[in-house]
Amino acid sequence: MGNFTKWLGAGLGFTFGGPIGAAIGFAIGSFVDGFSEDDLKQERIDYERQRNSGKSRGGNNTQSGDFEMSLLVLASIVIKSDGKIDEKELDFVRNQFVNMYGKQRANSAFKLFNGIVKKDISARQVCIQIRQHMPHASRLQLIHFLFGIAKADGFVTESEVEEIRKIAGYLYINDKDYISIKAMFYDESDNAYKILEISKSVTDAEVKKAYRKMVKKYHPDKLQDLGEEHLKGANEKFQRIQEAYDRIKKERGM
Template identity: 65%
Template structure:
């Protein structure tokens, strides 16, 4: 069995059925040359004998929603494509990233992806911490060309809503990609008028929410993204501390 079939087998998970399964089938059948029906069956067999399905599910989710955000402003920016490719190379290595991009290119070309249906399926099978990480990754894509435009923000906000991410959580992650006077407060999900005790309480809450251990079930390769969010929370708290002389 080829490397791609093995990789797809590891990533099928909940994606075998539902809207994500339909999209996978369409993309595999339409855009990936040399991929046969036998390869699909072999991939499914491989999946049943290997663990870490949650990591594979998350991987497919990243690819699908990345395609949605990249197309949000009506153009496909090569810098955003490069961001996804490099991110996958850092997380999974050259071969697995290459396999992922075979699917990703198909997702980019597919204009019939139902964001709502895809998100509803993801929501049913992933943890809240995993979905927060998805939103963080999508903002990273949007920022990779130097600016997060309004269409991209609206697209990510729609996705976050479908994923049952609260507006407070959405604004917290969004603030990690902007340099504004109130970004630190938004990251901690508090107002500038908050007392010092409220700031400390908010910091403890956010540390618990964004702690990398919450993504350990996805595998070591996903901890780096979690650590990035965690560092942003720490930087926000330190900024407020210095600003207030706490």
């Protein structure tokens, strides 16, 4: 158990406290008898003491593990939103974590997830904690990941869409950004325009301007601080921007 919490301590910053920290503590307690949230807080104290004494690496307020835990908690909320836990969605979460973190770290994360998903969690409180510490580009990436989970079983239910919309609002992600990311997971005639956050009535010059704006907003370099493991999702999102632009250019003969 010590190695497990040490793994957490080495990768977490702001998510050690607040509602996310409480969910992590509950999850660990579900598979470790006698473990409490206070034990988790003590691990955080020990980690900070080590870091301040120069025995551990420094880090900014939002670390790779913070993004990881935020994903787990928000994913648990979305998966339960339709009143059932779908095995395909669970497999998607597991596979995404294996792809990002490797099998060993992913197994530890998913072990936590199986505990977190059993706990009733306030999406609003969790999102308040996230937005206080996580930059906008990282919050956009969270929403992209959540739509991927919801679509894993072949379709997105209205309850899942509504839950992700609420989460986006709590994370201070505006409607244009939300609609753009949502459109990346649907195959509709005007999706390319939605992805670039424009209407079909715009001029060719406005299309090019919108594309340059979206490239700047979604460039994977904005997630460099979260580590190499999170860049794959960023690259997928960036690719959808490029595909949308190419489709519009082809339709218009640009």
